[in-house]
Amino acid sequence: DGGITQSPKYLFRKEGQNVTLSCEQNLNHDAMYWYRQDPGQGLRLIYYSQIVNDFQKGDIAEGYSVSREKKESFPLTVTSAQKNPTAFYLCASSIGAGTQYFGPGTRLTVL
Amino acid sequence: QKEVEQNSGPLSVPEGAIASLNCTYSDRGSQSFFWYRQYSGKSPELIMSIYSNGDKEDGRFTAQLNKASQYVSLLIRDSQPSDSATYLCAVDSGFGNEKLTFGTGTRLTIIP
Numbered sequence: 192d193g194g195i196t197q198s199p200k201y202l203f204r205k206e207g208q209n210v211t212l213s214c215e216q217n218l219n220h221d222a223m224y225w226y227r228q229d230p231g232q233g234l235r236l237i238y239y240s241q242i243v244n245d246f247q248k249g250d251i252a253e254g255y256s257v258s259r260e261k262k263e264s265f266p267l268t269v270t271s272a273q274k275n276p277t278a279f280y281l282c283a284s285s286i287g288a289g290t291q292y293f294g295p296g297t298r299l300t301v302l
Numbered sequence: 303q304k305e306v307e308q309n310s311g312p313l314s315v316p317e318g319a320i321a322s323l324n325c326t327y328s329d330r331g332s333q334s335f336f337w338y339r340q341y342s343g344k345s346p347e348l349i350m351s352i353y354s355n356g357d358k359e360d361g362r363f364t365a366q367l368n369k370a371s372q373y374v375s376l377l378i379r380d381s382q383p384s385d386s387a388t389y390l391c392a393v394d395s396g397f398g399n400e401k402l403t404f405g406t407g408t409r410l411t412i413i414p
Contacts (some may be wrong), residue, residue: 222400231310231406233407234404281346287400288334288394289400291336291392291402294345296344
C-alpha cells in the first residue's frame with residue numbers, strides 16, 4: 192500500500208526546544224517537499240529536495256533544517272530559532288516536475 | 303515574487319448547481335496547473351491537473367486553462383454537500399521546475 196506517512200500527528204514544543212517531524216514515502220518519488228500552512232492561509236514552501244543528499248531552501252527556510260540521506264525519508268527539524276512555529280506542517284512528494292502528493296500532516300503547537 | 307491569486311470566499315452554492323472557482327497567476331513561464339481540495343483539518347488531495355489551453359473534464363469536475371489571460375478555473379457540476387471544502391490552486395515555476403506556488407484557497411460551501 193503506497194503512500195506518504197508523517198509522524199507524529201500532533202506535536203507540542205516547549206520554548207527553546209528543537210523538534211523533528213518525520214516524513215516517509217514508499218512511492219519511489221525522487222522529489223520531496225515541506226510546506227507550512229497557517230490558519231486561513233495557503234501553503235508556503237520551507238525546503239525541497241530533488242535528489243538524495245541534496246536540498247534547497249524554499250520561501251521560508253529560516254529556523255528550519257532538513258536532511259535527505261535516503262530517497263524514502265525527508266525529516267524536518269524545527270529549531271529554537273523559529274520564533275513562531277505553531278502551524279500545520281505538510282510533507283509532499285513527486286516524480287520530478289509532476290503532481291505533488293501530500294502526507295496527512297503534523298500539527299505543531301508551541302506551549 | 304511569483305503570485306497565485308484566488309478569491310478567498312466563502313463561496314456558497316446550492317446543492318445541484320454549478321460551482322465556479324477561479325485562479326490567476328503571474329508567471330507567464332508556468333506550464334503545469336493543479337487544483338487541490340482540502341477538507342478542514344486534513345491535507346490537500348489532488349482533484350485535477352491541466353497543462354494545455356482549453357478544458358479538461360473528469361467526472362463532475364472541469365478544469366479550464368487560458369495561458370494568454372493567465373487564468374485557470376475549476377467548475378464543479380451537480381454540486382454535492384461533500385464538495386464543501388477549501389480549493390487550492392497551484393502553479394509550477396515553469397520550465398520543468400518542481401516547485402509549486404499555491405494560492406490561499408477558496409472556501410466553498412454547498413447549501414443543501
